[in-house]
Each structure stands twice: as C-alpha cells, then as structure tokens.
Amino acid sequence: MTQATRQWLRGKATRPASLRRRLVLQLIALSAVLALVLYVAVRLGAERASEATLDGILGAATTAIAEELRSVDGGPELELSPGTFSMLAAMGEERIFHRLNLGGSAVTGYDDLPMPPDTPTALTAVFYDAPYRDAELRLAAVARSLMIDNRPTPVLVVVGQTREGQRAIAQQLANRAAALGLAVFLIAVPLSLLAAGTLLRPIGRLAEAVGRRGGHDLRPVRHPAPTELQPLVQQLNGFIARLRSTLTQTETFIAEAAHHIRTPLATLRSEAEIALRQSEDEPTRVRLRSMIRATEESARSASQLLDHATVLFRAEQPAQDRVDLGTMTAALVDRFLPTADLKDMQIVLHPPTDALVTTGDAVLIEAALRNLIDNALKYSPADSNVSVSLARDGNFARLSVCDRGRGLGGEGLADLSQRFRRGPNVGEVVGSGLGLTIVSETIAAMQGRFELTDRENGGSCATLWFPLHE
C-alpha cells in the first residue's frame, strides 16, 4: 500500500466535518464551560464572602460575651445581652447555642456543645464546624482568664449558630448565577450560529464563485477573499495561469504543426495528381491514388486541428461580433457547391424569412457551420441531397444540416463530440474526429444548443440553436 493510498483511506475514514458545524459546536462548548465556571465561581464566592462576614459577626459577638464576663465577689458573673443574640440570629433567622466553661467545666448554657479542636489563645476567636443536635453549627470559641477566688481561672466562651440562612442566600445567588449562565448559554447558541455564518460567508462566496466558472474558464480568480484565504487564491491563480500557458503552448504547437504540414501536403498532393495523370502503369496509379487519399486525409486533419486550436483559443475570450447567420450560411453553401457537384450532390438551402442576427465570434461560427456542411457532404452517398435550413425558433435561430448519410451509428452527441472520436460506421471516409468537437465547443461558448438526431429513412440531422441578438 502506498503512502498516498493510505492517506486517501485515512481521509475517507475520518471525513472532515463541516467548518460551520465545528465552529458552532466549539463556540457552544466554550459558552457552556463559561456558564459553568460562572456558576461555580459565584457559588464559591458567595459562600466564602458570606461565611467571612458571618464569622466576623460571630467572632465579635463571642468576644463581646467573653469581655462582659466579670468576677464579682470571687464568683463569675455573666450578663448576656439580648441585642447580641438578636444580631447573631438576624441574618437568616439562625439558631443560637452558647456555652461557658470555667476552669474546664461547663457552668452555663448548653453543656454538651462541641468544644473547639484547638484551645484558642487569649481573645482571638477560633472558628470550627460541628454537628449538634439536629443541626450543623458554625462555632466560635474565645478564651480568656478570670480572677476567681484570687486565682486566674481559664474561661472559654463558645457560641454556635446555624448557617441555614447563609446557605440559602448563597444558594439563591448561585441559582441566579446559574440562570445567568444558562441565559448566556442560550444566547450563545444563536450567536454562535450567526458568528459561524458571518465568518464562513466569504469562504462560501469564494467557493461559489469558483464553482460557477465554466470548465474552460481559465481567467484568474479575482473574487475578493479574506486575508486567510489569499494564499489559497494565489496558489489557485498560479495554477490556472500555468495551466493556461501549457494549453496555449500546446494549441500553438498544434496550429504551427498543422500549418507546417498542410503546405507541403498540398505540394505532395498536386505532385501526386500530376504523376497520376502521367502514369499509365495501373499498379503505380493505384498506389498514387491511395497516396492522394492519404494526403487528403492528412490535410483535412491538419486543417481541423488548426480549426480546433483556433476554437479553443478564441473560446477562451470570445469576440462579440454581430453575425448575420442567413448571409453566412448562404455564403458557405455557395463555397461548398463545387465539392457537392463532384459527388453529384445537391445542397438545398431553406433561407430564413427575415434576418437572423446572433452575437458571437464570426470565425468560430463559420468554422462550426463549415464543419457541419463538410461532414454532411463527406458521409453522404453520391446523388443525395443535403438540406440546410435556417429559421427562427423563439429567441433562437435554429440551423439544421440534414443528410442521407450513414447516421450516427448508435452513438450520442456526447460521445461524438469528444476530441478525435469518430463514429463506428465511418468506413474509409477520411476524418480527424475533431469536426463535432469544434461545433460543440463553439456553441457552448455562445450559450447555444447543439443536437444530433438520426433521420427517418436514413441519414442524420445536426441542429444548432444560436441565441438571437436582442
């Protein structure tokens, strides 16, 4: 398996997704991540901020209670202030628990309230979480010492509060952030579609412009392209230029070759004809005749190659002449009358009732018509008629060349108009296989129509539709 095949297979297996879909999916994924980050950030932030605030209040309240503790007559005296408790509970209607330890044992409050993990140092609150009864508590503990019976005794004040209100507020904030995130996300979906559309529109336009070009359009792509696509367009234009130059070279070469072959062939033919007239030896005459026919064939081929090259060259940048088809057809028929006479054939011309004018390259149109009439004469038996009719058909001029020749031999126009392709029933008739190619390329350049049909009772009709000049 070659490298190229492998690459081709891999390419098949993972077919590249549409740019738009990729872009939209990535944008949506990005906004989903952003929304999630927003939710988490707000949630954590709200929790931290409210916890810090509430810890501050709890700590201050605990410290205040510790400071209110007095030693009176050798015993401790405490006066809890309802204001302090109200304040602790105010935020979100929390539950409050407290405990006072004196020298290691509880003296008042909830004597089973959880103790701090570390003993706090003087008047600095220690915060901790602990479950108590049916609730989760946030607790603060403050230590100090008190003169009891003339001895300093350690005192520990513990105040705990539930944080349901805080949690509810944080949850509410987070929910709002989540709703905001969701809204951002929902807005991001149509915006992503829009952005993808806007972003990809120049690419689409360029692709459409390139796609619209005909197969023979070798002009450089001049469509405005975004900067990112400039290298592609430049490469494409470079490629087209190289192709055009190669084609031109080839056609020029063919034309030159044909031209250079035609002239010596004409000499050869006339020399052979003279020799034929002068020779009496039958075998020599046979040879000379076959030589003349081969020369004829070669000359025609050369002529058609020249025609074809001309057509290709001119079709690339067709001239826009006004061509009177009636006049041109009549003139061509006149020119072919001697050839027809040689085969005892008649060319019947059905001229149009009025002037039919088309726009196109006169040289090309003439080459096409000449090829059609030439073909008709060539493939028709002696003593038959070729009819050439020209008439108006809607917005088109319809020109038919009909013969009683050997027909199309079962092949269609598409096959017969290929270069160097000749029908299966041409027999010994000389031809290059370029005639119909010239016709079909000419008519395509003019945006007309070309049809080849078999005729009843033998023969075929070639019909051309030329758009009429408006």
Next chain:
Amino acid sequence: MRNTLVSATRVTVRWMAVLVAITLPLSPATAFEIEDERRFGLTSAANEMAVLSTTDIALFAPLAEAFLSQTPNTALRYVQATSRQVHAAIDEERAAFDLVISSAMDLQMKLANDGFSRSLPDDLVASLPDWARWRDRLVAVAQEPVVLLLSGAALPEGTQRPRSRRDLIALLRDNAALFDGRIGTYDPQASGAGFLFLTQDARMSDSIWRLAEVMGRLNTRLYCCSGDMIAGLRSGDLLMAYNVLGSYAAANLTQADGVHIILPEDFTITLQRTALIPSTSDHPELGVALLNFLLSDTGRRIQSEATGQPPFDAQTFRNQPHLRPIRLDPGLLAHLDAMTRRRFLAEWSAALDQP
C-alpha cells in the same frame, strides 16, 4: 461507634415509650405539673389530639368547641400548665402534644431554637408578618398588652390616673401608707411569663429598677399568675397589680369592679402568645389544622370576643406607638442563660428586698 450507642439509646427510649403507652393508656405519664385538664369532643371520636397551653381553659373553651364543630371525628385533650412546666414537658419529658401554646415567648423560643418544634406548612408561615413568626417553627396566635391594673380605691379624689411608670412611682411614693402590702406583681422566680415581662421591662428602660425599689419598700406581694392578681384586686386585697396579661384583665373584670386597666404610655410591653408543633407530636396534621383555625378570621374573632381584646395587627402598632411587641427572635434566649438569669433575679431581689 458513638452513633450506634446513641441510636441504641433512642431505640430503648422508644420501647419504653411503647411500654408506657401499653400499660398506662388511661393515665398518661405526666411528671410535669398540670394546673387543669379537660377533654373536648365526643368520647366516640376516632382521633384525639392533645394541646398543652398556658391559657386558661375557660378562655380556650369557645375556640375548642368551634374548632371541633368543623373537624369531625376528633376530640381534643386540653392540658393547662404554667409556662415553665410547659417548657419542661417538651424539653425534658418529650411529652407528646400536637400543639403547644404559651405566653412565655422566651421559653417557646428556646424550644424552637433547640430543635423541639416541627417545621410548619409554608402557606401558614407565609400568611404571617415577620414579627409574628420565627422561621417556620414558631408562630404567634394572639397578641395582648401587658397592663397595669389600678383599683379605683387607690386613686384619691382629684388624683389623675398614672399614664406612665414615672407617674406610677410618684403615686406610690405619695400614697405609701395606702399601698403598703396591697401591691401585686408576678414572681419572676416562679412564673416564666413574669420573668419575661420583667426582662423586657429592663430591656426597654431602667425605670423598672426604681419601680422595683419603690414596690419593695411597700411590701409587694408576688404571684404566680395573672388570675390570682385579678382576684386579689376584685376582693380588695390588692390596690394595684403590675404586669398583668391584658386578656385576663379584660375577660375577668367588669365595670362594677372599678378597676382601671392602664396601658402605660412610656411603653406597654405587648406579648405574643406563640404556638409550635413539637417534634413528638402524634397528629401534627391536627396541630396544623388547629393552628390554621386559630389564625383564621373565625378563630381571631372568637379569641377577640373571649378576651375582649382587639385583634392585634400592624395597624394597631402604628396607631398606638407605645405598644412595643416583644421581638420574637433568639434575643429572648439571653436571659434564659442560667448565669444571666441568676444575676438578673439577684438584681431584682436586691431591688425588691429593702433592708
């Protein structure tokens, strides 16, 4: 390990409760002291709900009758106790009641704070203003002022009715001989409501300490309950009663008694009678139903008629700015702290007991 022990203990407690329930179905184990008990409703009723309250049965009876008339197949066992006993019943004994109503807001608040109350339905809680509820655990079912009662005989000819504590102190000082031994107030040591009123007095103003000194000099008698003080006034034993529940005064005193009901204009403490459904409740849905009834227009009207008090609302507080509702929040817990309470009562005694 610790959890296992705890749950094992709980299971044991539950089994004991079941045993008690089986062996003593007719006489519920009530270690707390009750003042009175009555059963409302038919004996054939399938459901029996239990209400523990500080409110006199007489005042509650019309409410119970009205409630039962619209709640079929239900009977109501009403237990009346002092506010401290009500608290003890739930806090220490975990007695199974479906609704607990008490005038001691601080003790009720402590029950709710300590997690003994169930959460109430959202619509019920939402229908109450903020000052009439605490979270979804404790709601006010009635408000009433704490009043000063003054016998007509206590006002000498031409003397103005005292309008504030300052006036009262002046009146007592000027007529010391008349009032000696004939003043009554709550004993804060024994009565939860009395303690609450006193702490609120102290929170509002220092004038209570001057009043206490004056009352102490005049050999003030201490009572457990509003009813006893009112009875003392009617019999003529008392000339003045300080801090009496307004609803009792209005219900028990008639024009003929010649007793002035005074709402001091410096401030009149306004009590909220609060209710909670304990976590031990067997029929919490009946507790909610009764609570809804008490808070309904019908319930309020019946309460208003029974006590002679206008229904309290935000409008009342706006019109009578001297009415100060006791804040229903954990600030009430401060004075329940053992040391704080001890210190406060010591201060009270010191003020009252003149050498």
